[in-house]
Amino acid sequence: MESTEVYIGPEPHIEVHKYYAGVVPVVVLFALVLQAFFPVYIRSANYLELPLLVTLYFALSKRNPSSGLVLGMVVGLLQDSLSRTPLGLYGIAKTLVGYLGSSLGARIDVEHPIARFLLTAGFYLFHHAVFTLTTRALLAQRSESYLTVPILIASLVNAVIAIILFPLLDRFRKPS
Amino acid sequence: MIAIPSRHKSLTLLATVVVAQVLLLAVQIKRERQVRLIRVWAVELISPLQRIGSWTINGAEHGWGGYIGLRSAQKENDAMRSELDRLKVRNAELEGRALEADRLAALLNFRTAHADTPMIAARVIGASPDSGSLVVNIDRGSRDGIRRDMGVITPDGVVGKIFAVYPDVSQVLLMGDKDSGVGALLAETRTQGPVKGTGEPLLSLEYISSDEKITVGETVLTSGQDRIFPKDLPVGKVVDFASDPKSPFMKIRVKPAAHLDRLEEVLVLQTRQELTPKKSPDAETAPVTSPAAPKAAVAPALTAKKPTDGH
Numbered sequence: 435m436e437s438t439e440v441y442i443g444p445e446p447h448i449e450v451h452k453y454y455a456g457v458v459p460v461v462v463l464f465a466l467v468l469q470a471f472f473p474v475y476i477r478s479a480n481y482l483e484l485p486l487l488v489t490l491y492f493a494l495s496k497r498n499p500s501s502g503l504v505l506g507m508v509v510g511l512l513q514d515s516l517s518r519t520p521l522g523l524y525g526i527a528k529t530l531v532g533y534l535g536s537s538l539g540a541r542i543d544v545e546h547p548i549a550r551f552l553l554t555a556g557f558y559l560f561h562h563a564v565f566t567l568t569t570r571a572l573l574a575q576r577s578e579s580y581l582t583v584p585i586l587i588a589s590l591v592n593a594v595i596a597i598i599l600f601p602l603l604d605r606f607r608k609p610s
Numbered sequence: 611m612i613a614i615p616s617r618h619k620s621l622t623l624l625a626t627v628v629v630a631q632v633l634l635l636a637v638q639i640k641r642e643r644q645v646r647l648i649r650v651w652a653v654e655l656i657s658p659l660q661r662i663g664s665w666t667i668n669g670a671e672h673g674w675g676g677y678i679g680l681r682s683a684q685k686e687n688d689a690m691r692s693e694l695d696r697l698k699v700r701n702a703e704l705e706g707r708a709l710e711a712d713r714l715a716a717l718l719n720f721r722t723a724h725a726d727t728p729m730i731a732a733r734v735i736g737a738s739p740d741s742g743s744l745v746v747n748i749d750r751g752s753r754d755g756i757r758r759d760m761g762v763i764t765p766d767g768v769v770g771k772i773f774a775v776y777p778d779v780s781q782v783l784l785m786g787d788k789d790s791g792v793g794a795l796l797a798e799t800r801t802q803g804p805v806k807g808t809g810e811p812l813l814s815l816e817y818i819s820s821d822e823k824i825t826v827g828e829t830v831l832t833s834g835q836d837r838i839f840p841k842d843l844p845v846g847k848v849v850d851f852a853s854d855p856k857s858p859f860m861k862i863r864v865k866p867a868a869h870l871d872r873l874e875e876v877l878v879l880q881t882r883q884e885l886t887p888k889k890s891p892d893a894e895t896a897p898v899t900s901p902a903a904p905k906a907a908v909a910p911a912l913t914a915k916k917p918t919d920g921h
Contacts, residue, residue: 499620520638522631
């Protein structure tokens, strides 16, 4: 039986970045370690969401929804494994972030700092909302609200960090 | 093989990954009482179906049970109705017997009080088919010593007289019949006059002069002049009276003392002698004998004397 394949991928004018081998896993592990390490010494580091930033960065850069959601799933599950949360809570949230980030990265310019700031803040809120929804709906647990001032501040803080972090990660790209 | 477009591939992969992680969550999480979440979900997923199934089955069971119960209830209802009807009949029968016992007791008391007066108890067994005459049949006849023109009474008062006698049945012409008449007198003035039937419930006391002083409610007694009834048997009470300008006599209407419309047991007087109440020492303990009892046992008991007339 004949089949027809329709390619729907990144816009032709948007560049798909590639990274050196091992960069993605190392960065992910490093982010996870720091995420677990910082709050021990810096109390306000609880607002930091380095795994999310890493997931979002690679999703936006690779611009492939499938690889983005798989990356998000892996990062999320690893984060769940290292935390006390049930496996899947962060996994679901970051899977969706990876998918949507890749989809958005394939359509808009995500290299500009303002775009990165806004996207990071927005995805942080989205990630928190999915996490809260999952906690409430699937686990029937009372968690914090979908949107609070601390969450809003945290989204802004992470967005600021993203503006600093993402250019650093850009250095690991393969030259096109 | 159908190739899935890349966008759909990613969506499919997304859905698969999310669902897998949801299931992963379900496997891990324990809710209250350490029940794994997947069990909770499974139960919550299945329980509505179970409830629906249970509701359906219970409804069907209740409906079926109700139907069966209804059928049995219908049968039971029919049985109870039959039982109720039977009990109603039984109750009516017992009430009738109780009333009969009362009447018989009254008859016996009357008979005992007049122990020296020959009389026979009889039961009314029918009535004349002729609507124009007030006649009843009693279960005593010539074999029992009944003769024509014997007086028939109840403890309440005069009933009528025997006008036809057969071997085992007699016919009584009630006082209310137009052809019936009783010699009577007013109890207070002792003014005599015949009481005649009118064909209506009330009787007529005739030939009482307009000059007589009469009061409503005054008792009318037998006078004994008709040679049928002894003196001083209650005939009735004056209901109303009126003077007739064209006649020297008053029109006096009398209500019969006996319940002529519901006679069941009567006494047939076998004498015309005056009834004198006599208190016998064993009157209170005398046995009650039903008119329906064997005649051989009843007749001698009530027939103390032979009739004094030659009818």
